[in-house]
Amino acid sequence: MIRRLRDAWRTVRRPRQTARAVARRLSVVETLAGREVVSGVSLPLARRLSLWRHGFTSRSGVLFGVGPGDYDDYLSDYRLELVDDLGGDWGDVPANKLAGHLWFGASADRLPDLYGVVDDGRLYRDYPTVVSPPAGLDDRPTETADGGVASETLHEAGEWVLSVLDATGTLVCKPAYGFGGEGVHVCRTTDEGVVVDDDRVSRGAFVEWVDGLAATLVTAYVEQADYAARLFPDAVNTLRVLTLWDPETDDPFVTDAVQRIGTRQSAPVDNWSRGGLSAAVREDGTLSAGARWETDESHLAWYESHPDTGAEIEGTAVPDWPEIRSGVLDLARTVPYLPRVGWDVVVTGDGEFVLLELNGHAGIETLQVHRPHLDDPRVRRVYETYGAV
Amino acid sequence: MSASTLAGVLRPVRRGVLAAVRTARTRLGHLATLLARERRSLGIQMPLSRRLWLWRHGFTSRSHALFDVTPATRRNYLSDLQHERANDIGSQWDAVVNNKLTFQLLFGAFPDRLPDLYGVVYGGRVYRDYPGVVAPPHAGDQRASDPVEATADGGVGGTGAVPGDDATAGEWVAAALDAAGTLVCKPVYGSGGRDVLVCRRTADGYHVNGDRHSRSAFVDRVCALDCALVTAYVEQADYAARLFPDAANTLRVLTLWDPETDEPFVAGVVQRIGTRRSAPVDNWSRGGLSAAVREDGTLSAGAQWRSDRGVVRWYESHPDTGAQIEGTAVPDWPEIRSGVLELARTVPYLPRVGWDVLPTGDGEFVVFEANAHAATRTVQVHRPLLRDPRVRRFYEHHDCL
Numbered sequence: 001m002i003r004r005l006r007d008a009w010r011t012v013r014r015p016r017q018t019a020r021a022v023a024r025r026l027s028v029v030e031t032l033a034g035r036e037v038v039s040g041v042s043l044p045l046a047r048r049l050s051l052w053r054h055g056f057t058s059r060s061g062v063l064f065g066v067g068p069g070d071y072d073d074y075l076s077d078y079r080l081e082l083v084d085d086l087g088g089d090w091g092d093v094p095a096n097k098l099a100g101h102l103w104f105g106a107s108a109d110r111l112p113d114l115y116g117v118v119d120d121g122r123l124y125r126d127y128p129t130v131v132s133p134p135a136g137l138d139d140r141p142t143e144t145a146d147g148g149v150a151s152e153t154l155h156e157a158g159e160w161v162l163s164v165l166d167a168t169g170t171l172v173c174k175p176a177y178g179f180g181g182e183g184v185h186v187c188r189t190t191d192e193g194v195v196v197d198d199d200r201v202s203r204g205a206f207v208e209w210v211d212g213l214a215a216t217l218v219t220a221y222v223e224q225a226d227y228a229a230r231l232f233p234d235a236v237n238t239l240r241v242l243t244l245w246d247p248e249t250d251d252p253f254v255t256d257a258v259q260r261i262g263t264r265q266s267a268p269v270d271n272w273s274r275g276g277l278s279a280a281v282r283e284d285g286t287l288s289a290g291a292r293w294e295t296d297e298s299h300l301a302w303y304e305s306h307p308d309t310g311a312e313i314e315g316t317a318v319p320d321w322p323e324i325r326s327g328v329l330d331l332a333r334t335v336p337y338l339p340r341v342g343w344d345v346v347v348t349g350d351g352e353f354v355l356l357e358l359n360g361h362a363g364i365e366t367l368q369v370h371r372p373h374l375d376d377p378r379v380r381r382v383y384e385t386y387g388a389v
Numbered sequence: 390m391s392a393s394t395l396a397g398v399l400r401p402v403r404r405g406v407l408a409a410v411r412t413a414r415t416r417l418g419h420l421a422t423l424l425a426r427e428r429r430s431l432g433i434q435m436p437l438s439r440r441l442w443l444w445r446h447g448f449t450s451r452s453h454a455l456f457d458v459t460p461a462t463r464r465n466y467l468s469d470l471q472h473e474r475a476n477d478i479g480s481q482w483d484a485v486v487n488n489k490l491t492f493q494l495l496f497g498a499f500p501d502r503l504p505d506l507y508g509v510v511y512g513g514r515v516y517r518d519y520p521g522v523v524a525p526p527h528a529g530d531q532r533a534s535d536p537v538e539a540t541a542d543g544g545v546g547g548t549g550a551v552p553g554d555d556a557t558a559g560e561w562v563a564a565a566l567d568a569a570g571t572l573v574c575k576p577v578y579g580s581g582g583r584d585v586l587v588c589r590r591t592a593d594g595y596h597v598n599g600d601r602h603s604r605s606a607f608v609d610r611v612c613a614l615d616c617a618l619v620t621a622y623v624e625q626a627d628y629a630a631r632l633f634p635d636a637a638n639t640l641r642v643l644t645l646w647d648p649e650t651d652e653p654f655v656a657g658v659v660q661r662i663g664t665r666r667s668a669p670v671d672n673w674s675r676g677g678l679s680a681a682v683r684e685d686g687t688l689s690a691g692a693q694w695r696s697d698r699g700v701v702r703w704y705e706s707h708p709d710t711g712a713q714i715e716g717t718a719v720p721d722w723p724e725i726r727s728g729v730l731e732l733a734r735t736v737p738y739l740p741r742v743g744w745d746v747l748p749t750g751d752g753e754f755v756v757f758e759a760n761a762h763a764a765t766r767t768v769q770v771h772r773p774l775l776r777d778p779r780v781r782r783f784y785e786h787h788d789c790l
Contacts, residue, residue: 034407037399089578092484099485102494105520119737120651126735128497128520176738177481215738250512334518336511337577337616 028081032057035077041298055079063293063300064368073372075364075389083340083388084361090337091360097217098127098176100358104331105129110355113220115164115171121211123157133160134167158207161218165189165206170221173213181269186221186236197268222356225349227319228259231311235262235270238344239281239318239353241325242362243332244382245339252332254325255379256367257281259318261290264308272366277303279313280370285321289314291369300369323351331355339386419473423449426469430454433699447471454699455770465773467765467784474789479739479761486739486761489577489618490519496732496756497521504755505621507565510558510574513612515619526621527568559608562619566590566607571622574614580760582670586610587622598669599635626750628720629660632712636663636671639745640682640725640754643763644733646740647779648786653733653740655726656780657768658682660719662691665709673767678704680714681771686722690715692770701770724752732756740787 036052039059043051051061054071055078061067066074075083085091094100101114105128115133116125137160165171165187175183187206188195194206201209223229228237238260243252258278262268265275272278277290290303290313304314318324328343335341342362345353364373374380374389383389427444430451440450443458447470452458456466467475485491493506497520507525508517556564566572566588574586588607589596595607602610624630629638643657659679663669666676673679678691691704691714702708705715719725729744736742743763748754765774775781775790784790 034403037403089484089488093488093491096482096485096491099491099494102491102497102520105494105497106518106522122737124735124737126498128494130498250514334516336514336516 024085028078031081032077035059039298040295059298060365060368062298063365064372066372070372073375074368075373075383079389080364083383083386086339086386086388087337087360094338094341094358094360095179096176097174097178097357098215100355101129101217102127103335104355106334107331110327110331110353112172112222112354112356115161115218115220117176117215117217118157118161118173118210118213119215121157123160133164137163137167158210161210162194162203162207164218165194168220172219172221173210173216174219175213176215176217180273181266181271183216184269186268188221222346222348222354225319225347227316228347230309231259231313231316232262232267232270232306232309234264234267235276236268236346236356237261237270238346238356239324240278240362240366241328241343241345242367243328243341243343244379245332245336246378246382247385248381252329253378254329255373255376256370257325258366258370259287259290260366261306261313263292263306277306277313278366278369280367281318281321285318287313287316287318288370293365318347319349320347320351324353327351327353415477419470419476422473423469426451429696430699451699451766454701455694455766456773462773465776466769467774467789471784471789472765475741475784475787476762478741478787478789482738483761486742486759487578489575489579489758492759493618494520495736498735499732502728502732502754502756504573504623504757507572507619507621508561509577510562510611510614510617510619513558515556515558515561525565525569525572557608557612558614559610559612562588562611563595563604563608565619566595569621573620573622574611574617575620576614577616577618582667582672582675584617585670586614586617587669589622623747623749623755626720626748628717629748631710632660632714632717633663633668633671633707633710635665635668636677637669637747637757638662638671639747639757640719641679641763641767642726642729642744642746643765643768644729644742644744645780645783646733646737647783649779649782653730654779655730656777656783657765657772657774658726659767659771660688660691661767662707662714664693664707678707678714679767679770681768682719682722686719688714688717688719689771692767694766694770719748720750721748721752725754728752728754729756741783 036057039057041058041062043058043061047061048058050068051058055076056066057077060077064074098117101111104111108129111129113131114129116123116130166189170186170188173185173187178184185196192200194201194203222236224236231237239257240260241257242255244255245252258280260270260272261277261279262270263275263277270276275292277292279290280288282288292301292303294301305312324347328345332341338360340362342359344356346356347353367373380389427449430449433450433454435450435453439453443450443452446463447468448458449469452469458466485495490509493503496503500521505523506521508515508522567590571589574588576584586597593601595602595604597607597610625637632638639661641659641661642655644653645656646653659681661671661673662678662680663671664676664678671677673694676693678693680691681689683689693702693704695702706713725746725748729746733742739761741761743760745757746754747757768774
């Protein structure tokens with residue numbers, strides 16, 4: 001009987017690869033269907049069906065204004081999900097922000113200073129890219145004779161972070177795993193005490209809060225360049241730069257870049273999914289108008305000037321954009337196994353920038369609201385080479 | 390009803406359905422893994438009733454040959470099913486730990502505990518802009534420990550000069566091998582010692598895992614590598630070389646993070662010993678031996694899994710070299726143990742790690758890899774894991790039992 005079972009298994013095994021491919025596509029459809037259910041967009045059924053047939057969700061239909069005639073110029077939601085697999089196993093690595101930091105440790109001036117990692121009340125600093133703590137602070141809270149951190153010093157990590165904050169005035173706590181700015185907190189000391197994002201907390205509460213964090217990076221707060229601060233001072237306004245590795249030239253190139261701009265809704269971060277704006281960075285480094293997805297009314301709105309600060313967006317220049325672009329490409333050249341990367345960088349002035357994170361599964365909405373992604377023949381050719389479109 | 394009201398109504402329903410689907414998928418995944426394992430061990434002879442009994446208690450048929458599982462002892466063993474349930478522990482960090490480059494970066498603050506990294510080979514080119522990358526050593530050359538920038542040197546060939554980063558990967562590695570004499574290429578993704586190339590330069594050519602290559606054949610072979618780390622070859626301590634010189638004989642140290650004391654501890658450790666079947670690696674699944682390291686640092690007899698026959702063979706001395714295994718001491722075991730715990734303490738988000746550790750002498754060692762999903766059979770073939778109350782507490786804490 002066992003032999004018969006074994007033979008049966010062998011015949012079942014062969015189509016396994018096919019089954020896997022089918023399962024992958026089914027899971028894409030499941031993802032898209034889930035997104036469709038919560039999108040809250042109102043569209044006539046015929047339009048919806050047409051979008052679905054071409055791999056777009058209703059939301060994308062509204063965002064990109066895509067329709068018959070230019071379906072093929074846009075990267076559809078369905079294709080994006082398949083493109084997502086380009087990096088293979090590597091694609092999941094950048095989701096870990098500690099790994100992302102360590103990766104570029106050879107370009108330390110491109111990284112925010114990393115003070116340490118806190119987890120469950122303890123401080124960990126044994127990583128190659130960790131910087132020395134500000135003057136006057138020890139490397140670790142308390143050490144036992146054998147070098148280990150004493151287990152009774154459970155609350156020392158929070159105390160330590162507070163003393164770093166006292167010395168530096170500002171710092172950022174961001175979880176090793178977090179999506180769309182989730183869990184990122186900007187901490188400041190002011191005359192009235194400690195402020196986390198917009199909330200004033202007591203020193204004791206701050207220590208307790210830090211001690212409750214799981215696997216969280218404590219980094220320096222990066223001061224953005226003046227142009228970015230003028231756009232919206234209460235968020236770090238990052239550039240999202242998408243690079244693709246061109247197999248023909250064996251070199252990466254920038255497909256698109258957008259300036260993300262925080263709003264009152266999204267602060268202290270600038271994420272699109274939290275109500276931030278996206279303005280295209282044009283070839284000459286100037287910005288287009290800013291787009292925002294208005295979740296309440298489920299439509300796309302355009303702003304030539306900032307809805308909260310009134311600062312001019314359209315036409316504003318990202319200073320030294322060519323230097324920034326080539327600096328990002330230098331980073332991309334060190335990770336050839338990631339053929340498609342979304343880089344989140346803060347421009348700090350004089351052509352310099354700091355990498356906040358990289359995304360192995362970069363979304364496309366913030367870029368495609370400005371122009372169809374596959375309009376560029378080089379972009380299309382690269383995706384075609386990878387078999388993704 | 391408007392679309393947004395509909396969405397509001399559907400949201401909790403969707404969330405519930407997705408959660409149920411996820412649970413079902415996880416359980417099916419466990420079942421599929423166990424079935425696949427079972428398929429490989431169906432050849433093991435035993436009465437059907439015994440097989441059914443094992444299945445009912447979460448063990449695959451292999452356990453019959455590997456462990457002394459009886460109604461009286463079964464609760465002391467971590468079953469196959471319980472092991473699969475433990476897969477979720479720290480699983481978010483898998484992507485980082487399973488990747489040998491990011492693993493190396495994660496422990497970069499302990500360079501003495503890692504083999505020197507010379508570069509990463511990908512798509513026929515070599516990449517060296519990573520923290521901790523060192524230049525390959527070169528006899529009589531002071532550049533040995535120079536940083537990355539020091540390689541803009543066009544020399545190629547048997548001169549020992551390492552070419553610049555714009556050379557093809559094959560040329561670069563061949564020149565590095567000329568200089569260093571030995572090195573290792575290991576895939577960034579890979580387990581069980583698969584596709585690890587131990588490269589040696591001798592007077593008569595370039596040897597890869599013992600096979601002689603011409604220079605051009607070696608260059609081609611390196612250029613064809615998918616994505617691999619190029620690292621130093623690390624000499625093992627004398628005692629390990631004596632056991633079996635043709636493989637790196639590693640210690641597998643299983644550390645668990647004790648939720649009660651909030652500290653990692655060593656839950657089990659075995660000396661893995663290569664054999665002619667497994668060389669140039671020492672992996673159990675490829676016919677290597679596993680000997681328990683006792684509290685005092687001496688070895689038990691070595692067990693070998695003969696997958697072709699479905700039996701465990703025990704050896705007091707090595708089947709190929711004749712070297713004594715049983716009673717042989719792992720020198721400075723207490724130092725090695727505390728060194729591994731020191732590493733484990735820096736990664737609290739990895740509560741369960743199987744460390745592959747190569748002792749190099751005088752209590753020193755290097756770590757080849759850390760396995761977040763380390764198999765437990767090489768340990769449990771010697772003793773049941775759950776007999777230790779701390780180990781049981783760990784698995785209970787993570788809802789695996």
